[in-house]
Amino acid sequence: MVLVTGDELLTAADKGKYAVGAFNVNNMEILQAVVTAAEGERSPVIIAATEGAIKYAGIEYIKSMAYTAAEKSDVPMALHLDHGKDIDMIKKCIEYGFTSVMIDASAMPLEENIAETRKVVDIAHPAGVSVEAELGRLKGVEDNVSVAERDAILVNPKEAERFVMETEVNSLAPAVGTSHGAFKFKGKPELDFDRLAETKRLTGVPLVLHGASSVPEYITEKASKYGAKLPGAKGVPEEQVKRAIGLGVCKVNIDTDLRLSLTAAVREVLAENPEVFDPRKILGPARDAINDVVKYKMKLLGSSGKA
Ligand code: PH4
Ligand code: ZN
Numbered sequence: 001m002v003l004v005t006g007d008e009l010l011t012a013a014d015k016g017k018y019a020v021g022a023f024n025v026n027n028m029e030i031l032q033a034v035v036t037a038a039e040g041e042r043s044p045v046i047i048a049a050t051e052g053a054i055k056y057a058g059i060e061y062i063k064s065m066a067y068t069a070a071e072k073s074d075v076p077m078a079l080h081l082d083h084g085k086d087i088d089m090i091k092k093c094i095e096y097g098f099t100s101v102m103i104d105a106s107a108m109p110l111e112e113n114i115a116e117t118r119k120v121v122d123i124a125h126p127a128g129v130s131v132e133a134e135l136g137r138l139k140g141v142e143d144n145v146s147v148a149e150r151d152a153i154l155v156n157p158k159e160a161e162r163f164v165m166e167t168e169v170n171s172l173a174p175a176v177g178t179s180h181g182a183f184k185f186k187g188k189p190e191l192d193f194d195r196l197a198e199t200k201r202l203t204g205v206p207l208v209l210h211g212a213s214s215v216p217e218y219i220t221e222k223a224s225k226y227g228a229k230l231p232g233a234k235g236v237p238e239e240q241v242k243r244a245i246g247l248g249v250c251k252v253n254i255d256t257d258l259r260l261s262l263t264a265a266v267r268e269v270l271a272e273n274p275e276v277f278d279p280r281k282i283l284g285p286a287r288d289a290i291n292d293v294v295k296y297k298m299k300l301l302g303s304s305g306k307a
Contacts, residue, residue: 003070006078006100006130006251007170009044010206013250018302019209022046022080023294024255026053028065029287030262035069035077037294041304044075046100046251048082051089063096075307080132082253090120094127106134106175110159117167125168132251133167135160136175138211140184141192154192161202171206171251174199176244178211182220182233182256191240193247200248209249213256214238219264219293226267230260238300245301252301258290265289 009020025031025047038045047069049062066079080100081093090101101124105116117133124131136155145153155174164172176192176199178184200207215235224230241252265286269276276282298304 001070001074001076003066003079003097003099004076005128006046006080006132009046009076009078010130010171010250012044012306013303014206014248016302016306017246018306019245019250019252020044020046020303021294021297021301022048022082022208022251022253023258023297024048024050024053024082024253025062025065026056029283030258030290031065031069033258033287033290034294035073037291037298038075038077038307039073040291041295041298042075042307043298043303043305044307045077045298045303046080047077048080048253048255050082051085053082054089054093059092059096063098067097078130084120087116087119087123091123094124094129098129100130100132102132102134102173104134106136106138110163114163114166117163117169121168130170131167132171132173132208133163133169134173134175134210135163138175138179140179140186141177142185142187143190144187150192154195155199157195157198157202160199164203164205169205171208172199172203173208173210176209178209178236180211180256182213182215182230182235182260184211184215184236185234186232189234189237189240191236191244193243196244196249197247206250207248208251208253209241209244210253212236212241212252213254213260214241215256215260219257219260223260223264223267226264226271228263228267241300252297254297257293257297261289261293262286
C-alpha cells in the first residue's frame with residue numbers, strides 16, 4: 001500500500017470517534033515493532049519522526065524504512081514530521097515524501113505562529129501533504145497554578161478558532177496540560193477537558209494529544225528492577241486519554257512508553273544474560289516489548305480493526 005496523508009487517517013478517525021496512534025520511530029527495530037503491531041491489530045498508524053530522529057537516523061533511512069513498511073503492508077499509514085521547527089527541514093521532508101508535517105511555532109507569539117504556520121500550509125497543501133500545528137505550551141499544569149498562569153500556558157479556544165480559520169491547518173495540537181517525557185505531573189494528573197471540548201467545538205478540526213504516554217507502572221517497575229532510576233515517573237492515566245478521544249482527539253502521540261519498554265527489555269536481557277553480546281538478542285526482545293505496547297495502545301485508542 002502507498003503511504004496515505006495524515007488528513008485521510010484523521011478525518012476517518014474523527015468520523016469514527018477513535019484516535020490514530022502516532023508512534024515515534026528512531027531506528028529500524030522501533031519502526032518494525034510499530035508496523036507489525038498495526039498489521040496485527042488491523043489498525044491505521046502514523047509513523048512519526050522528529051527533527052531529532054532525522055538527525056539520529058538520517059532522513060534517507062527514515063524515508064526508506066517507512067516506504068518499505070508501507071509497500072509490504074496492507075494497513076494505511078502516514079509518515080509524519082513531528083514538531084517541525086525549521087521550514088527548510090519541513091520542505092526537505094515534503095521533498096522526501098513525508099505525507100504529513102507538523103509546524104511547531106507554539107513558542108512564538110500568536111501572530112507569528114499564524115504567519116509561520118500559514119507559510120507551511122502554502123507549501124504543504126499544493127504538494128498534497130497535511131499540516132498539524134500547535135497552540136499553547138506543552139507543560140504540566142499543577143492544581144495550585146493560578147487562573148492567569150493556566151491561561152498563559154494552555155490553549156485559548158477563541159484563539160484556536162481564529163488560528164484554524166486563518167491558517168487552514170488540517171489538525172491542531174492544543175496544550176491542555178500534558179507534557180513530553182516520563183515526569184508529567186507532580187500532583188494529581190488532570191487534563192483540562194473543558195478547554196479541549198471548547199477548542200473542538202470552535203475549530204471543528206481533528207485534535208492531537210501530545211505527551212500522551214501513560215508511563216505504565218509495570219514498565220517502570222521492570223526498568224527499575226534492572227537498575228533504571230525513574231523516581232516520580234508519572235503519565236496521563238488511560239481513562240483520561242480515552243475521555244480526550246471522546247471530546248475530539250483523533251491523533252495520540254506516544255513516544256515515552258516505547259522508550260521505557262525498550263529500556264526495560266534491554267536492561268533485563270543484559271542483567272539476566274551477562275554472556276550475551278549479540279545485538280539481535282538484545283534488540284529483538286526490545287522490539288517485541290514495543291510491539292506489545294503498541295498493540296495495547298491501538299486497542300485503547302479504538303483504532304484496532306479500523307484498517
Ligand atoms: N512527541 C514526541 C517528541 C519526541 O526530540 P524528540 O525526538 O526527543 O521528541 O511529540 C510526543 O508528544 C510524545 O509524548 P510522550 O513523551 O508522552 O510519549
Ligand atoms: Zn509532542
